Amino acid sequence: MNTYEVWVQWNEWDDPWCRRTVQGETAGKTKYSFWEYLQDGLWEEKFGTVVKKLRCRKIGGIKVSDLFTNPATFREICERRAIDFTYQGMKIEVDGQCGVMVGGNHSGNIDVCFEGKYYAENCHPWWRTKYFDRKGNLIKEFLD
Template sequence: MNTYEVWVQWNEWDDPWCRQTVQGETAGKAKYSFWEYLQDGLWEEPFGEVVKKLRCRKIGGFKVSDLFTSPVTFREVCERRAIDFAYQGMKIEVNGQPGVIVGANNSMNLDVCFDGRYYAENCHPWWKTKYFDRKGNLIKEFND
């Protein structure tokens, strides 16, 4: 998985429009993901027409830290859910699946990127969750 910058370029003299950072396995998949974003009322044309105007530049390989959300929201959720020991980038296990905490969301849950996936999933911080320190030692475990 790589990180790409994708934008709309009408012709070589126009300024780029609607720049986005997108994750994708290939440049083509990143462009397609960007096209799906544009279909939400911004530009509703078939992919075959839109792709002619899209430009794409690889920024780098995928890193879990690319998914990190607001540290302010994350700290607030940690305080309210009594998991002050947690930090973004912490290894956890939810229902037996290993992953990394990448942030928190407005539903007062954690955003977790599970191993082998390239997106964050919404996880309750107390539901069958194990928290590990940097050395891999178990810090806290919730069984319910």
């Protein structure tokens, strides 16, 4: 997932119109998402017509650390669930899927960003979970 700046450019001399910052996997998908936004009463034409006027510039990629939640909430969840050895950014495996712990949530569970995804998922810290240290060694394992 990346962050793009998207806008409408009528021609090379006109000022940009309706400039927005949008998250997207690719520039093309970002333009399509922006077109859907424009269809909400701003500019209702077919995508093939509008896309010729859209400009898109990548301004940054997403990092797992961008998904980190409030550290105090995370620590509270870790204490309550007896997983005090964990930290945000720790490698974890849940039901065979590898990921990174990014926080804790109000349901008392942990948030994990799995490989290949750009969002956090709610996971129970004891359900088929393996915790790894920075070198990749298994620290703790919870089975069914």
